[in-house]
Amino acid sequence: MTQLWDFSGGIHPPENKHQSTSVPIRTATLPEQLVLPVQQHIGEPATPVVAVGDRVLKGQKIADVTTGMGVPVHAPTSGTIEAIEQRPVPHPSGMPDQCIVLRPDGQDEWCELHPVGDYKQSGRELVLQAIRNAGISGMGGAGFPTDIKLHPPRDRKVDTLILNGAECEPYITADDMTMRERSSDVVAGLQVMAWILRPERCVIAVEDNKPEAIAALREAVNATQIEIAVIPTKYPSGGEKQLIRVITGLEVPSGGIPADIGVMCQNIGTAVAVAGAVFDGRPLISRVVTITGDAVAEPGNFVALIGTPFRDLLRQAGVDQSVLDRLVLGGPMMGYTLASDSVPVIKTANCLIAATGQELPLPPPEQPCIRCGQCAEACPMELLPQQLFWYSKSAEFEKAEHLNLFDCIECGACSYVCPSSIPLVQYYRFAKGEIRTQRAEKLKADRARERFEARQARLEREQEEKELRRKQRAKAAADAQAKKKAEAEKAAADGEAVDERAAKAALVQQALDRKKANAGQTPKPEATASDAPGEPTDIATLEKQLTQAEAKLNTMQGMLDDAKAQQADNVEKLERAVAKNHDRVERARRALKEAQDKAQAQSEPQSSE
Amino acid sequence: MALIQQSSPHAHNARPTSKVMLWVMLATLPGLLAQTLFFGWGNLINVIWCIGLALASEAAILRLRGKPVGFFLRDNTAAVTGLLLGLSLPQFAPWWVSGIAVISAIVVAKQLYGGLGSNPFNPAMVGYALVLISFPVAMTTNWAEAAGLGTGTPGFGETLARIFSNAQATAVDGWTMATPLDEYKHKIASHTASEVLVHPTFGDLVARGWEWVNLGFLAGGLLLVWLRIITWHIPAAFLAAIAAMSLMFGSNADLYAPLQLHLLAGGTMLGAFFIATDPVSAATSHQGKLIYGAGVGILIYLIRTWGNYPDAVAFSVLLMNFAVPFIDYYTPPRSYGHHKARRGLPGRNGG
Numbered sequence: 001m002t003q004l005w006d007f008s009g010g011i012h013p014p015e016n017k018h019q020s021t022s023v024p025i026r027t028a029t030l031p032e033q034l035v036l037p038v039q040q041h042i043g044e045p046a047t048p049v050v051a052v053g054d055r056v057l058k059g060q061k062i063a064d065v066t067t068g069m070g071v072p073v074h075a076p077t078s079g080t081i082e083a084i085e086q087r088p089v090p091h092p093s094g095m096p097d098q099c100i101v102l103r104p105d106g107q108d109e110w111c112e113l114h115p116v117g118d119y120k121q122s123g124r125e126l127v128l129q130a131i132r133n134a135g136i137s138g139m140g141g142a143g144f145p146t147d148i149k150l151h152p153p154r155d156r157k158v159d160t161l162i163l164n165g166a167e168c169e170p171y172i173t174a175d176d177m178t179m180r181e182r183s184s185d186v187v188a189g190l191q192v193m194a195w196i197l198r199p200e201r202c203v204i205a206v207e208d209n210k211p212e213a214i215a216a217l218r219e220a221v222n223a224t225q226i227e228i229a230v231i232p233t234k235y236p237s238g239g240e241k242q243l244i245r246v247i248t249g250l251e252v253p254s255g256g257i258p259a260d261i262g263v264m265c266q267n268i269g270t271a272v273a274v275a276g277a278v279f280d281g282r283p284l285i286s287r288v289v290t291i292t293g294d295a296v297a298e299p300g301n302f303v304a305l306i307g308t309p310f311r312d313l314l315r316q317a318g319v320d321q322s323v324l325d326r327l328v329l330g331g332p333m334m335g336y337t338l339a340s341d342s343v344p345v346i347k348t349a350n351c352l353i354a355a356t357g358q359e360l361p362l363p364p365p366e367q368p369c370i371r372c373g374q375c376a377e378a379c380p381m382e383l384l385p386q387q388l389f390w391y392s393k394s395a396e397f398e399k400a401e402h403l404n405l406f407d408c409i410e411c412g413a414c415s416y417v418c419p420s421s422i423p424l425v426q427y428y429r430f431a432k433g434e435i436r437t438q439r440a441e442k443l444k445a446d447r448a449r450e451r452f453e454a455r456q457a458r459l460e461r462e463q464e465e466k467e468l469r470r471k472q473r474a475k476a477a478a479d480a481q482a483k484k485k486a487e488a489e490k491a492a493a494d495g496e497a498v499d500e501r502a503a504k505a506a507l508v509q510q511a512l513d514r515k516k517a518n519a520g521q522t523p524k525p526e527a528t529a530s531d532a533p534g535e536p537t538d539i540a541t542l543e544k545q546l547t548q549a550e551a552k553l554n555t556m557q558g559m560l561d562d563a564k565a566q567q568a569d570n571v572e573k574l575e576r577a578v579a580k581n582h583d584r585v586e587r588a589r590r591a592l593k594e595a596q597d598k599a600q601a602q603s604e605p606q607s608s609e
Numbered sequence: 610m611a612l613i614q615q616s617s618p619h620a621h622n623a624r625p626t627s628k629v630m631l632w633v634m635l636a637t638l639p640g641l642l643a644q645t646l647f648f649g650w651g652n653l654i655n656v657i658w659c660i661g662l663a664l665a666s667e668a669a670i671l672r673l674r675g676k677p678v679g680f681f682l683r684d685n686t687a688a689v690t691g692l693l694l695g696l697s698l699p700q701f702a703p704w705w706v707s708g709i710a711v712i713s714a715i716v717v718a719k720q721l722y723g724g725l726g727s728n729p730f731n732p733a734m735v736g737y738a739l740v741l742i743s744f745p746v747a748m749t750t751n752w753a754e755a756a757g758l759g760t761g762t763p764g765f766g767e768t769l770a771r772i773f774s775n776a777q778a779t780a781v782d783g784w785t786m787a788t789p790l791d792e793y794k795h796k797i798a799s800h801t802a803s804e805v806l807v808h809p810t811f812g813d814l815v816a817r818g819w820e821w822v823n824l825g826f827l828a829g830g831l832l833l834v835w836l837r838i839i840t841w842h843i844p845a846a847f848l849a850a851i852a853a854m855s856l857m858f859g860s861n862a863d864l865y866a867p868l869q870l871h872l873l874a875g876g877t878m879l880g881a882f883f884i885a886t887d888p889v890s891a892a893t894s895h896q897g898k899l900i901y902g903a904g905v906g907i908l909i910y911l912i913r914t915w916g917n918y919p920d921a922v923a924f925s926v927l928l929m930n931f932a933v934p935f936i937d938y939y940t941p942p943r944s945y946g947h948h949k950a951r952r953g954l955p956g957r958n959g960g
Contacts, residue, residue, distance in 0.1 A: 324612070332617075368724065381945045384894060387893065402951055404951065419625050
């Protein structure tokens with residue numbers, strides 16, 4: 001007997017499963033048109049690889065994801081591509097999405113299939129590739145690409161592989177009927193996944209309200225090491241986190257994934273699809289869908305091609321449009337309403353409830369919260385729903401986040417039990433959406449601010465540089481002017497002197513000539529002073545400063561060496577001082593050099609004059 | 610035909626607030642029955658008068674506030690407030706005393722704070738504390754003497770006349786008597802336990818009549834726990850705290866009232882199962898409820914033993930109501946997938 005744990009909270013809603021389990025799984029008839037959304041999984045939408053008017057064969061790839069995460073979409077039957085356009089798709093938002101519309105030609109002609117066959121002889125990569133090429137994504141929940149999930153990071157060894165057959169939501173029986181009728185496929189698919197992951201433990205978890213499925217599985221797992229865990233019926237035991245708790249007693253860390261604690265959950269339908277892909281090479285082109293609710297006369301499960309409009313399935317189940325009040329895709333706890341019955345079956349669609357007004361009546365008007373705490377008793381994540389509601393309603397999102405709003409799995413147990421009929425989950429969705437928007441906006445604002453600040457800094461720097469250059473130019477100009485003026489004055493003075501002397505000399509010369517004297521002395525013009533009077537002193541001062549600084553540095557260095565040798569605690573301080581002195585010496589040296597250069601530069605033009 | 614568009618969950622199976630309140634009212638019946646059997650018609654008349662007045666004042670104030678009257682009256686919460694006051698006020702409390710208690714409970718303590726779900730204090734206890742402080746004589750001299758099963762109590766008409774006549778304030782007659790807790794508290798200073806206990810108010814068992822009333826409320830309270838309308842945390846912590854305090858500090862019966870008197874006299878069981886468990890003004894998490902309940906129990910013991918009042922449910926509940934936001938901040942449960950609970954305010958410890 002497998003040891004089981006309990007999770008806190010949970011509810012026991014009426015199961016309403018018997019309606020759709022009385023008849024075996026039926027095969028839905030071929031619809032007139034198939035509508036295949038290019039995005040049926042988490043990740044990047046697939047890009048169509050066919051054009052309007054192309055004839056495609058059953059199982060042929062019609063859209064693929066080349067970059068990023070995603071899986072391809074295949075033609076569920078042979079026919080002609082009629083359109084590639086926006087169509088209504090099953091999504092809570094009710095927004096349309098890109099779809100490939102296929103008109104079946106009725107021949108149901110398969111393309112060539114490439115089964116892996118004896119997978120144990122092939123490489124794991126090859127099998128994973130086959131799973132990806134078959135377009136398999138999780139068929140129970142959000143539709144995460146199965147090949148990526150089966151390839152966890154190296155440091156996340158999966159010890160326990162759980163096949164989730166809990167199917168805890170009321171009404172849904174797709175997995176139940178699959179386990180009853182196709183238990184060998186379920187086990188075969190699980191064995192492939194187990195071979196890929198090599199877990200220590202392999203468990204199929206089934207709620208104890210499905211005795212037929214349990215019996216069928218027990219038979220199928222005979223002579224294998226797969227455990228069948230019969231878990232108590234309690235909603236939401238099929239929630240991934242709750243199931244992991246029930247089977248292993250461990251909890252998935254908040255914000256983490258099951259692989260963080262060495263656990264992985266896979267869906268029953270996914271296992272069957274994996275078996276089909278590996279052993280027959282069949283891509284995922286059909287799935288089991290429960291069509292139930294009081295508005296259909298013959299509720300039951302159908303094997304429907306992906307892309308079959310729900311209208312066709314409802315008709316085959318004998319829908320009475322006059323009493324149909326709402327269509328819920330998924331279960332009554334977490335499913336979402338459809339705006340029209342023309343949306344198609346997708347890979348994640350497990351159940352459609354065609355409910356009458358009495359079956360799922362509108363909730364009574366919301367009353368004030370009386371903090372009764374029923375919601376906290378029911379919460380499987382051990383949150384405080386009434387506090388979360390309070391903070392969500394008053395838009396105190398920081399406090400809501402503090403109370404782990406993002407751990408809410410939106411299972412609806414709190415709303416189910418609320419005596420004041422408060423749509424709690426809706427408030428949490430609102431708060432989560434607001435917080436996400438705020439985060440996105442904050443990120444955007446932060447980026448914008450960074451950009452702005454960087455630009456501002458750059459402009460300032462440029463301005464400063466400009467200013468500096470301008471000043472330098474102005475200074476240079478002023479210097480040049482001053483020098484010119486000084487030179488001009490000096491030159492003027494010198495010139496005058498020279499002229500005077502020359503005149504005198506000429507006179508003397510003339511006189512001498514006249515007197516026919518032999519020799520005369522031409523007075524030499526005085527050498528112009530090459531250096532400004534202050535300059536030599538400056539250089540001398542600088543030289544003196546440099547020597548002083550160097551001497552000081554040497555002393556400091558000595559002290560530092562001593563200190564280091566003695567391991568004194570002022571080493572750091574001294575190091576800083578030495579560095580500072582070093583800088584000072586450098587500066588003095590540079591200043592001296594500059595002064596000398598300047599002196600030289602100044603002397604040059606003058607000597608050339 | 611347009612299909613209904615709605616957010617999940619689509620299934621609901623809640624016990625509506627009105628039904629919850631109805632169950633609370635039903636659960637008080639054993640206690641009310643015992644009160645009527647031992648103390649006469651007083652409580653029943655009070656209950657009817659208080660419920661009627663509560664509904665009337667709720668309707669009036671809802672109209673003034675521009676709220677839908679029928680919608681809110683149907684939730685039965687005003688009726689429960691009136692009922693609790695009727696059960697806890699002295700049997701012969703004059704009509705205007707109970708009237709003031711009810712009106713201040715509904716109008717001031719409940720509706721002026723924003724109505725159902727927004728009141729920080731237990732409305733019934735606000736009303737009770739107000740009249741207890743304002744009219745101490747009327748609130749202490751009007752307790753009925755416990756009589757035998759249905760005998761020796763004043764008749765319905767006499768009781769009605771007494772409650773609704775104006776000239777009865779300090780009338781001393783054969784019908785009233787000090788409550789057991791009051792009697793014990795005031796006599797034990799100068800007498801021994803055995804001397805005190807000969808007073809007829811104590812009867813043969815613990816406290817004549819009172820023990821059955823308390824057992825009645827205990828039974829009703831257990832029904833509520835069984836129906837999952839309340840959780841066991843507050844009553845259990847409440848009673849355990851009284852018991853622990855009594856055993857620790859008042860085990861000498863010649864100095865302090867004994868434990869059985871604390872548990873089975875006065876408003877202990879009514880307080881533990883029906884008053885302290887008012888969800889609006891109580892703490893929310895399990896741990897918070899334990900702290901809250903224990904706080905009420907400890908305060909009750911402290912006030913009964915060393916305070917000026919013989920009973921203290923109202924004051925203790927109100928004092929702990931003050932502490933509820935604080936308790937709630939520091940006692941959130943550990944959520945799934947977290948190592949420990951996120952206590953305190955966001956931002957302090959990694960919010």
